[in-house]
Amino acid sequence: MGDIADDKPVLYSYWRSSCSWRVRIALNLKEIPYDIKAVSLIKGGGEQHCNEYREVNPMEQVPSLVIDGHTLIESLSIMHYLEETRPQRPLMPQDCFKRAKVREICEIIASSIQPLQNLIVLIYVGEDKKKEWAQHWIMRGFRAIEKLLSTCAGKYCVGDEITLADCCLVPQVFNARRFHVDLRPFPIILRIDRELENHPAFRAAHPSSQPDCPPEVAK
Numbered sequence: 534m535g536d537i538a539d540d541k542p543v544l545y546s547y548w549r550s551s552c553s554w555r556v557r558i559a560l561n562l563k564e565i566p567y568d569i570k571a572v573s574l575i576k577g578g579g580e581q582h583c584n585e586y587r588e589v590n591p592m593e594q595v596p597s598l599v600i601d602g603h604t605l606i607e608s609l610s611i612m613h614y615l616e617e618t619r620p621q622r623p624l625m626p627q628d629c630f631k632r633a634k635v636r637e638i639c640e641i642i643a644s645s646i647q648p649l650q651n652l653i654v655l656i657y658v659g660e661d662k663k664k665e666w667a668q669h670w671i672m673r674g675f676r677a678i679e680k681l682l683s684t685c686a687g688k689y690c691v692g693d694e695i696t697l698a699d700c701c702l703v704p705q706v707f708n709a710r711r712f713h714v715d716l717r718p719f720p721i722i723l724r725i726d727r728e729l730e731n732h733p734a735f736r737a738a739h740p741s742s743q744p745d746c747p748p749e750v751a752k
C-alpha cells in the first residue's frame with residue numbers, strides 16, 4: 534500500500550449538481566485521476582442527508598473531495614486547493630488584476646446565482662413560483678457577468694487561458710437552459726460556453742457523461 538498521499542482522490546458527486554461539475558472540470562483539466570462516489574440528491578429525500586455522509590460533509594451537500602488524506606468541502610475552496618497543490622495546467626492567471634476578475638466571476642456564480650436556484654431553495658419557493666424565481670436570479674447574475682466579460686474576456690472568461698471562472702460558468706449556463714432562461718441577451722457568455730462545450734475536460738465532466746446519470750438522459 535502506498536502513502537495516503539498516493540491514493541486516488543475520491544469525489545462525492547451528483548451528475549447534475551453544478552457545484553460537483555465545477556470540480557470535475559478542474560480535476561480533468563489538471564489531469565488528476567479520481568474516483569467518483571455518487572450521492573443522489575433526490576433518492577429517499579436525498580442521500581446527502583444520511584448520517585454517514587454528514588460525517589463527510591456537515592453541510593450535507595456535494596461535492597466533497599477526499600485527497601491527500603484530507604476531506605475537503607465547498608467547490609471553490611476545493612478548486613483553490615487543487616490550484617495550490619497541483620500547479621500543472623494553472624487555472625488562475627499570474628496577473629493580480631486578472632486573478633481578481635476570475636474570483637469576481639466565480640463568486641457571482643457561487644454566491645449570488647447558484648445558491649438561489651439550488652434544489653433546497655426551490656423546494657422552499659414552491660412548484661408554482663420556482664421557474665420564475667430561478668430565472669430572475671440567473672438573469673440578474675448573468676447581466677453582471679456579461680458586463681464584466683465585455684472588458685476581461687478573451688477566448689475565455691478572463692483572457693485566452695481557461696481559468697476557474699470558466700469551470701464555474703459552463704455548469705451555470707446548463708442550469709440557465711434547464712430553467713429556460715432566454716440567453717440571447719448574453720452573447721459573450723454564449724460564445725464562451727460554445728467554445729468550451731467540445732473541450733475533452735469539459736465533455737468528460739458533463740452530467741451526461743457521469744456514472745450516475747440516468748440512462749434515459751445519458752447521450
Ligand SMILES: O=C(O)/C=C\C(=O)CC(=O)CC(=O)O
Pocket residue numbers: 549550551552574575647650651652653708
Ligand atoms: O433535480 C435534481 O436532479 C437534483 C438536484 C440538482 O439538480 C442540483 C441542484 O440543486 C442544482 C445545482 O447544482 O445548481
